Amino acid sequence: MPRILTRENAIRWAPFMVLLALIVLFTAINPSFLSQRNFARIAIAAAPALMVAIGVTFIIVMGSIDLSMEGVVSLTAVLFCFLMLALGGTLASGGWIAIPVILAVGAATGLVNGFIHVKLKIPSFMASLALGFVGTGAAILLTGGDIVKFDDPTFRALLTWRILGFPLMVYVAGLCLVLAWFIQSQTRLGRYFYAVGGGEELAHASGVRVQHVRMAGFSLAGFFYAIAAILQVAKLGQAESVTGSNFMFMSITSVVVGGVALWGGIGGVWNTLVGVLIVAVINNGMVVIGLPDFLQAAVLGLLVIIAVILSTDRRAVAFVK
Amino acid sequence: MSTFIKDFIEREIVNRRNFLLATAAGMGAMAVPFAFGGGAARAAISDPAIAWSYRDRASAYWNSIVSGGEAFVESLGKPKDSLVSLINEGSSEKSLADIKAFLAKTGGKCAIACDANDSPNARPVVEAVRDAGAYISTIWNKTDDLHPWDISDNYVSHMTWSDEKPAEQTARILFDAMGGKGGVVHLGGIAANNPAIERLNGLKNALKDFPDIELLDAQPADWDTTKGTELMASFLTRFGDKITGVHCANDNIAYGVIEALRAEGIENMPIVAYDGNPEAVKLVMDGKLLATVFTNPHWGGGITAALAYYAATGAFKPSEEPKEHREFYGPTVLVTKKDAADFKAKYLDAVPSYNWKDFWGPSNGQIKYK
Numbered sequence: 001m002p003r004i005l006t007r008e009n010a011i012r013w014a015p016f017m018v019l020l021a022l023i024v025l026f027t028a029i030n031p032s033f034l035s036q037r038n039f040a041r042i043a044i045a046a047a048p049a050l051m052v053a054i055g056v057t058f059i060i061v062m063g064s065i066d067l068s069m070e071g072v073v074s075l076t077a078v079l080f081c082f083l084m085l086a087l088g089g090t091l092a093s094g095g096w097i098a099i100p101v102i103l104a105v106g107a108a109t110g111l112v113n114g115f116i117h118v119k120l121k122i123p124s125f126m127a128s129l130a131l132g133f134v135g136t137g138a139a140i141l142l143t144g145g146d147i148v149k150f151d152d153p154t155f156r157a158l159l160t161w162r163i164l165g166f167p168l169m170v171y172v173a174g175l176c177l178v179l180a181w182f183i184q185s186q187t188r189l190g191r192y193f194y195a196v197g198g199g200e201e202l203a204h205a206s207g208v209r210v211q212h213v214r215m216a217g218f219s220l221a222g223f224f225y226a227i228a229a230i231l232q233v234a235k236l237g238q239a240e241s242v243t244g245s246n247f248m249f250m251s252i253t254s255v256v257v258g259g260v261a262l263w264g265g266i267g268g269v270w271n272t273l274v275g276v277l278i279v280a281v282i283n284n285g286m287v288v289i290g291l292p293d294f295l296q297a298a299v300l301g302l303l304v305i306i307a308v309i310l311s312t313d314r315r316a317v318a319f320v321k
Numbered sequence: 322m323s324t325f326i327k328d329f330i331e332r333e334i335v336n337r338r339n340f341l342l343a344t345a346a347g348m349g350a351m352a353v354p355f356a357f358g359g360g361a362a363r364a365a366i367s368d369p370a371i372a373w374s375y376r377d378r379a380s381a382y383w384n385s386i387v388s389g390g391e392a393f394v395e396s397l398g399k400p401k402d403s404l405v406s407l408i409n410e411g412s413s414e415k416s417l418a419d420i421k422a423f424l425a426k427t428g429g430k431c432a433i434a435c436d437a438n439d440s441p442n443a444r445p446v447v448e449a450v451r452d453a454g455a456y457i458s459t460i461w462n463k464t465d466d467l468h469p470w471d472i473s474d475n476y477v478s479h480m481t482w483s484d485e486k487p488a489e490q491t492a493r494i495l496f497d498a499m500g501g502k503g504g505v506v507h508l509g510g511i512a513a514n515n516p517a518i519e520r521l522n523g524l525k526n527a528l529k530d531f532p533d534i535e536l537l538d539a540q541p542a543d544w545d546t547t548k549g550t551e552l553m554a555s556f557l558t559r560f561g562d563k564i565t566g567v568h569c570a571n572d573n574i575a576y577g578v579i580e581a582l583r584a585e586g587i588e589n590m591p592i593v594a595y596d597g598n599p600e601a602v603k604l605v606m607d608g609k610l611l612a613t614v615f616t617n618p619h620w621g622g623g624i625t626a627a628l629a630y631y632a633a634t635g636a637f638k639p640s641e642e643p644k645e646h647r648e649f650y651g652p653t654v655l656v657t658k659k660d661a662a663d664f665k666a667k668y669l670d671a672v673p674s675y676n677w678k679d680f681w682g683p684s685n686g687q688i689k690y691k
Binding site for chain 1: 377378379380381383384512538539540541545546547548550551552554555556557558559561576577580583584585586598600
């Protein structure tokens with residue numbers, strides 16, 4: 001019988017244990033935390049963030065970084081609303097066409113991002129940050145700084161229609177998670193992400209077309225950012241040039257807290273799921289237990305550090321930069 | 322006292338003395354050019370260039386400010402784009418640098434309207450403008466010890482808005498709708514922002530007259546819609562049915578609160594907001610919001626530029642005006658269901674045309690410091 005309590009297993013399950021510990025902690029202080037209704041609230045908060053975090057997971061697994069999410073989410077959210085309104089303002093009147101179009105726009109922005117990074121040889125950090133600013137700028141240009149309301153009841157069913165107590169958007173996010181898992185573990189592209197992240201020269205020497213893999217990765221990330229934008233519009237009923245705000249911190253923190261190593265090659269979408277839930281549970285729990293607001297930022301920072309300490313295998317790396 | 326500490330203190334004192342001497346020498350050198358002309362206010366610039374210095378274009382508020390500035394330059398027979406936008410993107414350093422660049426470019430022949438981004442930045446900005454002989458009017462941010470009349474005629478005026486009274490009025494409307502009893506939560510702005518503090522104080526003032534209403538909690542939602550939904554959802558877990566009313570620090574937060582409640586199937590919660598944005602006014606008309614407060618940023622944007630412009634052309638002399646014409650509160654208009662339709666027709670459907678020489682008509686009295 002294989003041993004269960006190995007060091008590897010401990011590290012693999014550490015983020016999940018952190019999540020359980022947080023739930024136990026918050027429930028002990030305020031029992032109403034542990035209720036189906038509250039879990040639905042946490043799930044609504046986490047669904048768009050999970051999509052962004054999954055997108056950036058692929059990039060981080062490759063050992064790169066993508067900081068364009070805020071701009072891309074804002075731009076695709078605004079475009080989505082405009083397109084929906086132009087197509088009649090309801091899903092039934094042909095507005096559904098906006099969904100595939102916006103997903104393609106997201107993938108295309110990601111591709112541009114990857115192209116700038118790979119072909120112009122600009123570090124992914126800089127290329128994606130700059131492209132993110134372009135996205136935010138374009139969103140401001142399109143909206144003139146105003147809010148675009150979009151309130152089709154059929155579309156908003158993503159938020160208002162509940163199955164087993166959870167809104168439809170939570171199930172959509174779940175399906176996208178399964179899709180991401182499939183890409184990660186069952187496709188060649190998924191394996192190439194790990195190959196590039198684990199050792200780029202080695203992957204190149206083995207015949208992996210590293211440049212293509214990188215561009216495909218950024219494009220896939222853009223696709224998931226566009227899903228996030230659509231879910232965010234479903235959640236808020238509006239889009240504006242700041243719709244994507246806070247996603248950068250939230251997603252990268254979640255990815256790292258979940259145990260995906262920033263140096264690449266380690267972790268995957270399940271880690272990201274746990275990471276997103278940890279951050280969402282902390283955010284919700286701090287208010288639910290009545291922590292004073294001036295302590296919340298500090299406590300969030302401390303909990304993130306503790307979660308990272310527990311959930312990364314620091315013995316596996318010689319140095320951290 | 323050990324010799325180490327003594328040596329250290331002596332060394333520091335010498336350093337400070339050297340520093341002061343060096344500073345004095347530097348200031349002296351800077352003052353020399355002014356001793357030979359320049360410096361003093363040059364009245365009557367014939368055709369001053371006009372600029373607005375503000376934070377960003379990503380908000381309805383600042384867009385409205387700029388639209389007022391543009392309406393003013395058009396009233397002079399100039400094209401819209403003759404109003405120069407100096408966008409500081411939330412950086413005080415950029416705010417000051419842009420204004421200095423504009424002063425240099427126009428040789429001081431300019432009139433500037435400005436929100437200095439944060440209070441301490443107002444002094445260097447107005448001093449730079451005074452030293453160049455140009456004219457400036459500010460809004461929102463300045464420290465309490467900085468007054469236009471202490472600087473010179475070049476610092477024409479300062480306008481700000483007192484949010485405490487209007488926030489108290491919205492709270493009273495909310496409490497009446499709650500039947501004078503129950504629990505209220507407050508979703509605030511960024512905790513350290515002055516308007517956020519004033520709007521919460523307004524709520525607390527109203528609470529004194531409603532002993533049966535409990536303030537369950539007040540937490541910052543950073544003026545943000547997404548933060549508003551998530552905070553409201555957490556409040557629902559913590560307080561559940563105890564929440565019978567919601568007081569929001571601005572409209573954006575209220576949009577988020579309405580969506581968080583909608584996700585739970587809660588439709589008729591009494592909610593009040595602040596800012597009077599077009600979407601919020603529509604929500605008031607639909608009965609989803611009880612009230613919001615309009616601060617007329619269009620007028621504010623136009624009149625601030627107009628004050629600086631007409632002082633520069635010599636149309637009026639700031640030092641001959643009373644103090645309430647140099648530091649004053651801007652207008653606030655309460656919007657409730659009763660008057661929302663009229664309000665929309667008057668302010669939103671067609672932008673009213675203002676007399677930009679009526680500088681103080683809609684203003685709200687001299688600024689009082691606590």
